Amino acid sequence: xxxxxxxxxxxxxxxxxxxxxxxxxxxxxxxxxxxxxxxxxxxxxxxxxxxxxxxxxxxxxxxxxxxxxxxxxxxxxxxxxxxxxxxxxxxxxxxxxxxxxxxxxxxxxxxxxxxxxxxxxxxxxxxxxxxxxxxxxxxxxxxxxxxxxxxxxxxxxxxxxxxxxxxxxxxxxxxxxxxxxxxxxxxxxxxxxxxxxxxxxxxxxxx
Amino acid sequence: xxxxxxxxxxxxxxxxxxxxxxxxxxxxxxxxxxxxxxxxxxxxxxxxxxxxxxxxxxxxxxxxxxxxxxxxxxxxxxxxxxxxxxxxxxxxxxxxxxxxxxxxxxxxxxxxxxxxxxxxxxxxxxxxxxxxxxxxxxxxxxxxxxxxxxxxxxxxxxxxxxxxxxxxxxxxxxxxxxxxxxxxxxxxxxxxxxxxxxxxxxxxxxxxxxxxxxxxxxxxxxxxxxxxxxxxxxxxxxxxxxxxxxxxxxxxxxxxxxxxxxxxxxxxxxxxxxxxxxxxxxxxxxxxxxxxxxxxxxxxxxxxxxxxxxxxxxxxxxxxxxxxxxxxxxxxxxxxxxxxxxxxxxxxxxxxxxxxxxxxxxxxxxxxxxxxxxxxxxxxxxxxxxxxxxxxxxxxxxxxxxxxxxxxxxxxxxxxxxxxxxxxxxxxxxxxxxxxxxxxxxxxxxxxxxxxxxxxxxxxxxxxxxxxxxxxxxxxxxxxxxxxxxxxxxxxxxxxxxxxxxxxxxxxxxxxxxxxxxxxxxxxxxxxxxxxxxxxxxxxxxxxxxxxxxxxxxxxxxxxxxxxxxxxxxxxxxxxxxxxxxxxxxxxxxxxxxxxxxxxxxxxxxxxxxxxxxxxxxxxxxxxxxxxxxxxxxxxxxxxxxxxxxxxxxxxxxxxxxxxxxxxxxxxxxxxxxxxxxxxxxxxxxxxxxxxxxxxxxxxxxxxxxxxxxxxxxxxxxxxxxxxxxxxxxxxxxxxxxx
Numbered sequence: 001x002x003x004x005x006x007x008x009x010x011x012x013x014x015x016x017x018x019x020x021x022x023x024x025x026x027x028x029x030x031x032x033x034x035x036x037x038x039x040x041x042x043x044x045x046x047x048x049x050x051x052x053x054x055x056x057x058x059x060x061x062x063x064x065x066x067x068x069x070x071x072x073x074x075x076x077x078x079x080x081x082x083x084x085x086x087x088x089x090x091x092x093x094x095x096x097x098x099x100x101x102x103x104x105x106x107x108x109x110x111x112x113x114x115x116x117x118x119x120x121x122x123x124x125x126x127x128x129x130x131x132x133x134x135x136x137x138x139x140x141x142x143x144x145x146x147x148x149x150x151x152x153x154x155x156x157x158x159x160x161x162x163x164x165x166x167x168x169x170x171x172x173x174x175x176x177x178x179x180x181x182x183x184x185x186x187x188x189x190x191x192x193x194x195x196x197x198x199x200x201x202x203x204x205x206x207x
Numbered sequence: 208x209x210x211x212x213x214x215x216x217x218x219x220x221x222x223x224x225x226x227x228x229x230x231x232x233x234x235x236x237x238x239x240x241x242x243x244x245x246x247x248x249x250x251x252x253x254x255x256x257x258x259x260x261x262x263x264x265x266x267x268x269x270x271x272x273x274x275x276x277x278x279x280x281x282x283x284x285x286x287x288x289x290x291x292x293x294x295x296x297x298x299x300x301x302x303x304x305x306x307x308x309x310x311x312x313x314x315x316x317x318x319x320x321x322x323x324x325x326x327x328x329x330x331x332x333x334x335x336x337x338x339x340x341x342x343x344x345x346x347x348x349x350x351x352x353x354x355x356x357x358x359x360x361x362x363x364x365x366x367x368x369x370x371x372x373x374x375x376x377x378x379x380x381x382x383x384x385x386x387x388x389x390x391x392x393x394x395x396x397x398x399x400x401x402x403x404x405x406x407x408x409x410x411x412x413x414x415x416x417x418x419x420x421x422x423x424x425x426x427x428x429x430x431x432x433x434x435x436x437x438x439x440x441x442x443x444x445x446x447x448x449x450x451x452x453x454x455x456x457x458x459x460x461x462x463x464x465x466x467x468x469x470x471x472x473x474x475x476x477x478x479x480x481x482x483x484x485x486x487x488x489x490x491x492x493x494x495x496x497x498x499x500x501x502x503x504x505x506x507x508x509x510x511x512x513x514x515x516x517x518x519x520x521x522x523x524x525x526x527x528x529x530x531x532x533x534x535x536x537x538x539x540x541x542x543x544x545x546x547x548x549x550x551x552x553x554x555x556x557x558x559x560x561x562x563x564x565x566x567x568x569x570x571x572x573x574x575x576x577x578x579x580x581x582x583x584x585x586x587x588x589x590x591x592x593x594x595x596x597x598x599x600x601x602x603x604x605x606x607x608x609x610x611x612x613x614x615x616x617x618x619x620x621x622x623x624x625x626x627x628x629x630x631x632x633x634x635x636x637x638x639x640x641x642x643x644x645x646x647x648x649x650x651x652x653x654x655x656x657x658x659x660x661x662x663x664x665x666x667x668x669x670x671x672x673x674x675x676x677x678x679x680x681x682x683x684x685x686x687x688x689x690x691x692x693x694x695x696x697x698x699x700x701x702x703x704x705x706x707x708x709x710x711x712x713x714x715x716x717x718x719x720x721x722x723x724x725x726x727x728x729x730x731x732x733x734x735x736x737x738x739x740x741x742x743x744x745x746x747x748x749x750x751x752x753x754x755x756x757x758x759x760x761x762x763x764x765x766x767x768x769x770x771x772x773x774x775x776x777x778x779x780x781x782x783x784x785x786x787x788x789x790x791x792x793x794x795x796x797x798x799x800x801x802x803x804x805x806x807x808x809x810x811x812x813x814x815x816x817x818x819x820x821x822x823x824x825x826x827x828x829x830x831x832x833x834x835x836x837x838x839x840x841x842x843x844x845x846x847x848x849x850x851x852x853x854x855x856x857x858x859x860x861x862x863x864x865x866x867x868x869x870x871x872x873x874x875x876x877x878x879x880x881x882x883x884x885x886x887x888x889x890x891x892x893x894x895x896x897x898x899x900x901x902x903x904x905x906x907x908x909x910x911x912x913x914x915x916x917x918x919x920x921x922x923x924x925x926x927x928x929x930x931x932x933x934x935x936x937x938x939x940x941x942x943x944x945x946x
Contacts, residue, residue, distance in 0.1 A: 013423050015412035015441035017823045018841055022287040025837075026268060032234030044851070044861065045882050047441045131271045132282040134416035135423060150427050199882040200439050200451045201852055204507060 007116070007130060008146055008154055009051060010172035013137035016040065016049030020129035020138055027117060027128050035081075035114040036129050037100070046198035051138055053129065054079060054101045054114035055158075056168035062093035062102050062113075071111070077168045078118055082111040098160055098182070116168070146172065155180060210655050211672055213309040215897070215935060219942040221309065222667035223297035224829075226941055228836035231265040231294045244703040245272055247690065248286040249345065249683035250826040252567025253278065253417050254692035255286050256765075259684060259703045266293035266684055266703055276765055277395065277692065283416035284824055284838060291835045292682055293704065297666050299679035300709035310677070315711065315719075318676050322634070323723035325659035325675075326362060329632040336612070339366035339621055339630045342580050343637025344374060344569035345827070347688030347700065348753075349738040350713045351571065352586055352745065353730075354636070355579030358612075360604055360729050361721040365615030366630060368582040370638045372618035375572050376913035377539030378529065378565035384540070385547050385796055386782070387789025388750055389588060390573065390695045391564030392556060393526070394768070394780040399424035400560030401526035403518050406434045407457060407546050408532015408919075412441035413823040415530070415566045415693070425526075431518045435460055436532060437818055438848070438890055439883035448514055451885050453506025454818045454920040457533045458802040461545035462493045463501025463512035464519060465552060469493065473520030478554030482786040485797035489548055492799025504802050506885070525555045527563035531820070534565075535918040537806050539910045545800040557783035567693040569827065570683070574691030577751035577769075578742060582615040586742060587749020596749075603745045605729060617914040619644070619907065626653035636663035636680070636713060639828035641670040642896050645905035645916045646871045663713055668830045669896040669943075680713050681706035688735045689761065694780070696766035697756050714738060747772070750789065805920045806908035809887070813869060813922035815853070816888040819901040820919075829894035833941040844940040845895050846879035847925065850886040854878065859927045864945075867891060869923045872903035875931040875945060889925060893918070897943030898933035 018038055025034040037052040060079040063071040070086035071093060073079050082093070082102075087110045093102040094111065102113040117127030121140075125131075130140035139146070146154045152172040158165040159181045173180060195206040211218065240260035248255045256275025260268040269290050271280035302318035303310040329338045340362065342354045351369075358367035379389040386392070398404065398421040411418050419442065426432060432446040435457060443449040452460055468474055469490060479486045498509035505512065519525060527550050533542040547563060555561040567573050579586035579600075586603075589596035591614050601608040616624055622644060624630045644650045654660065654673045662674040671677050685706040691697045706712060711719075714735060721730035732738050736758055747754040755771035756778070768778040788795045809816055824841035826832045833839050847865050849857075859865055861880040866873050867889065876891065876899060884890055893901040906921040930936075931945050938944035 012445055013419070015416065015419055017283050017412065017416050017441075019282055019284045019287055019416065022284040022837055023282070026287065028236040028238070031236055044880060047439060047444055047881075047883050049441070126271075126273075126280075128271075131273065131280045132287060134278075134281045134283050135412075135419040136281070149424070151429075196882070198439065198444065200884055201850055201882065201886050203439075203449065203451055204885070 003142055003144065005126070005140055006143055007053065007127065007169040008139045008141065008172055009053065009169065010137050010139070010150065010152065011050045012152070013135040014049050014051055015135045016047065017134060019132045019134055020051050023128040023132040027119070029119045030112070033112065035112060048198070051129070052099060052101060053138070053169060054116065055099050056116060058166040058168070061096050061098065065092045065096040067092060074118065078116040080115050080118070081113050084110055087111055098158070098165065143170070146170070151175065153177060158182060212305045212307065216938065217309065218667070218672050219938055224666070224833045224941045225297055226836035226839050227291055227295045227834055230291060231267045232262070237262065237268050240267065243270060244701050246684065246701040246703060247698055248282065248289055249570050250285040250289060251415065252569060252572035252693040253415055254570065254690055254698055255282055255417055257282060257286055259290055261703050264704045266290045277694070277696065278417045281417045281420060284841060285826055285832065288835050288837050291837070292831060293684070295834060297834055298707060299665060299667060299677060300707055301679060303677040305675050318678055319719050319723060322661050322676060323720055325632055326724065329659065333631050335363045336365050336615065337630055338362055338364050338632040339625070340364065341618060341621065341633065341635045341638050341640070342367070342369040344369055344371035344572050344575035346571060346575060346637050346713065347690055347735065348571065348574040348578050348697070348742060349688040349735045351575040351580045352578035352742040353714050353717050353738055355586065356604060357717045357721060357730070358580070360606055361724045361726050363610065363612060365612035366582070366621055366624070367580060367615060368618045368621055369575060369580050370618065370643060371569065371572060371576045371581070372914055373643055373916060373918070374531070374568045375565065375576055377534035377536070377910055377915045378543050379576055380540045380913040381543030381547060382565070384798070385544060385551070388782060389576070390769070390782065391693060392782045393562035393564055394694045394696070395421050397560050397562055397781065398422065398526050399428055401425055401430055401524045403431045403522040403525045404433070405519060405525070405527045405549070406432065406442065407527070407529040408435060408534065409528055409530035409566050410436065410438070410440045410442070410532070410820060411566070414568065414821050416823060418566065433515050433518055437885045437888045448511065448518060450507055450511045450515060453885065454816050454888060455536055455805045456505035457542050458538070458545045458800055459496070459501040459504030460512055460515065461549055462496035462800065462802070463498050463505070464516040465489070465493045465548060466496040466501065467498060467513055467516035468520040468552065471516070471520060473516070474552050475554030478786065479552065482788070483551060483795045483797050488799040489552070489797050492801060519549060520553070524560035525550070525553065526560070528566055530566040531568060532919060535915060536920065537908050537910050537917045538803055539915045540912045541800045544798055548797060548800070551795050551797060557781065557786055562781070564693065571690040573693060573695060574689065574697070577691070579745070582617045587746035588751040589749045599748065600745060603741070619909050619914060619916055622650060622653045625656060628656060631657065632659040633657055634661050634663070635670065639668040639670045639830050641668070641673070642828035642894065642900055643902065645902050645918065646907040647900050647903045648872050649907060663716055664830070665710070666830050666834060668828065678716055679710045680716065681710055686712045686735060689739060689758070691769070692766070695768050697753065697761060697769060698766045699758055699761045806917055807906050807921045809922040813924050815923050815925055817867065817869065817904055817921050817923040818888055818890050818919050819893045819905060820890065821894065822892045825892070825894040827894070833894065839941050842892070844876070844945060845892050845899055845901065846877045848879045848881055848884050848890040849925070850884050851880050851882060852886040853889070854880045857925055857927060859925070864928045864930055865925050866928045867904060867923050867925050869904040869906070869921055871906065874898050874900065874903050875928060875933060875936065877945070889923065895943055897935040897938065898931070899943050899945060
């Protein structure tokens with residue numbers, strides 16, 4: 001199992017260069033349309049950016065909420081863009097996805113999203129974004145390779161309140177973390193006062 | 208007279224820059240290409256391997272080249288979109304001649320005849336050196352070699368230099384002084400093996416993106432990373448120690464670190480005694496650089512300098528990387544030497560995981576500085592004033608040694624000589640001074656004084672607009688040839704497609720002109736490969752010895768590192784193994800470095816430091832990338848980056864128009880208010896022309912040794928303005944407008 005190639009996201013490596021965004025639209029099946037999202041978290045405060053591909057949930061909520069049954073999962077566990085003849089453009093999937101991945105494209109009246117570069121991955125090639133990524137924040141390698149070469153730990157289990165979501169795509173997190181908890185209760189907690197490590201003035205004053 | 212022949216709007220409308228979005232044949236699936244050409248990206252010194260998809264003699268797309276060892280398929284956005292230059296509507300497809308109202312198309316013979324005639328006229332009226340040549344570092348080794356020979360043998364002028372003068376010369380001079388060789392000491396594969404990495408003045412995420420993975424691999428292996436930069440760059444965000452050094456204060460950090468290392472005994476005295484000279488002087492010099500003293504120079508807390516020394520000093524292996532941030536100064540060479548002192552003092556060089564490298568900027572930033580197109584240089588990194596070197600090259604070229612001119616003017620003094628009326632004619636290729644040279648107003652005045660100005664380019668650059676004649680040339684993918692990447696690895700750019708009708712390769716143009724100048728017999732080359740074979744011989748026995756490198760070997764071995772003196776020599780990925788340095792005595796020659804202020808420090812009138820640099824989506828003067836829609840959209844115009852504290856003082860909020868003014872000129876751009884920059888500094892990237900050119904503001908002051916301009920520090924004032932009031936703001940942003 002660990003010899004199988006898998007997709008890993010390591011947010012701490014991302015440098016925001018957009019090579020992934022530019023390369024995604026060069027994929028032959030959806031040329032001219034980029035499916036990956038690169039988020040700038042808070043440019044006034046930081047240079048942090050994060051890439052977001054479809055996490056390919058084991059039990060994809062986007063498909064579950066689709067009233068037209070337009071979103072299908074392949075036997076390999078890849079959740080695909082909506083089927084054109086079925087998609088009614090309702091955007092249920094856009095609202096339901098916990099990762100903000102599907103986007104409704106008004107010009108074609110259809111939801112499109114990252115499809116794990118199925119045309120490439122099904123023929124032994126690596127996805128465009130993970131192949132070109134200069135920081136390897138996006139990597140398409142074996143789990144064994146990640147475990148051997150990264151300090152962090154690859155996890156694919158997410159907790160959203162009462163809901164546990166398992167995904168085909170892994171994220172690399174600090175070694176002490178085994179599940180990504182996105183519980184709302186963590187919000188609003190007071191943080192211990194510390195230097196804002198993204199503020200150069202504060203760094204200069206704090207030493 | 209080389210004033211613009213038509214209003215700038217008219218020239219932009221006719222010749223661009225226009226943004227090109229849609230690939231050849233549209234966005235539909237490519238399917239199977241006719242050919243997949245294994246070649247390299249033309250942008251930046253990393254020279255990543257890439258495969259270009261070719262269909263019906265057009266480049267229609269790309270596929271990563273995962274077997275190429277340096278980048279293993281990785282690319283930055285520039286590499287991904289480079290193929291969109293093919294079929295660009297702005298491509299020049301006929302020689303052009305200036306008229307009263309613009310340019311008109313003329314034939315190649317007419318254009319070449321006129322150029323040869325003008326060279327001869329200027330020679331007769333003003334002497335050979337009154338005709339100058341300026342070239343670039345984004346051309347192949349073959350073209351760089353040929354331009355050096357063309358200048359000395361065909362035009363017989365001393366005055367040839369190149370735009371690497373704005374890029375690699377401080378690093379090169381420092382390495383040459385200390386080690387006797389101007390090249391990265393180690394291959395990149397050594398980076399992940401180092402315990403500690405010091406990155407000085409290098410925005411790796413944007414200017415050498417694929418090097419990021421090497422850094423992060425080192426970090427995964429446990430390496431500590433230190434970054435010196437006035438801006439918190441994407442690399443700096445997550446490293447172990449980010450030192451937001453004041454621009455020009457780097458020597459404070461380096462000498463301060465060395466001071467602490469001496470105090471704590473983290474110096475390899477055995478190594479220094481056996482393999483170096485000058486250490487005593489270094490030790491004497493840094494004695495006064497206590498952390499407190501050094502911190503004042505560097506503009507950071509003393510504790511950071513101590514911490515840096517604690518990380519760097521006791522490590523068993525280490526790697527230093529530096530680039531333009533410490534090199535673009537009137538003390539650029541000194542900055543690099545002070546940095547390298549940290550490497551040599553520990554003896555951590557010439558071994559696996561131990562060494563240093565400068566990160567080259569331009570496509571052939573390494574190779575183009577070796578082949579003899581620099582003012583002071585002959586091929587093989589030979590010295591143009593050394594009688595032995597002259598004799599050897601005269602033999603290769605089949606000319607009398609006395610006919611080879613001696614050292615000429617470097618780029619900035621050369622333009623000054625044009626301004627002073629001493630140089631009357633100029634041939635320019637691969638160079639866009641109307642974006643890239645400091646003090647743009649002065650540069651424009653100089654170009655306007657030329658009696659004859661001929662430009663070789665594939666697009667109408669901002670500089671080409673001033674030309675009398677423009678000769679349309681070939682793109683990298685339309686001509687084969689070698690470059691040398693940032694590691695010193697010589698690689699081969701394959702010809703993917705034929706140049707479009709009406710255009711001609713640079714080297715053919717040089718040969719055609721040489722014929723008209725009466726030395727055609729010295730320029731009988733049938734292909735770029737034949738030029739390489741002459742280059743190999745010319746470099747033989749020199750420092751940058753390519754003799755053992757052939758195109759066939761490069762293909763087979765995926766690049767060969769110089770020096771490679773014989774066909775059965777494996778090449779030299781790592782220099783200085785066994786602590787054998789490049790000087791005749793085999794030692795490293797150290798020198799104590801004292802800090803000195805910049806040419807223009809901030810004062811009451813101009814109280815803010817301006818520093819300039821690059822963004823990831825644009826390449827150099829933007830002649831190519833401002834024409835590629837997807838890249839230009841990523842960074843469509845420059846902004847003035849400033850800290851919220853400075854912004855508050857100036858009454859500026861994010862996205863306001865601000866006028867940035869120096870003693871030499873002013874530009875209006877939008878403010879980008881971010882916490883990721885020192886509050887005493889503003890940053891403006893330099894890729895744009897006209898009233899958006901950061902180089903309107905920069906100071907025309909050069910390092911006394913390397914002659915690099917001081918792009919990284921000058922004094923400005925910034926104020927909010929309601930709207931731009933210049934003549935060019937309404938142009939499209941890619942042409943220098945503002946939105």
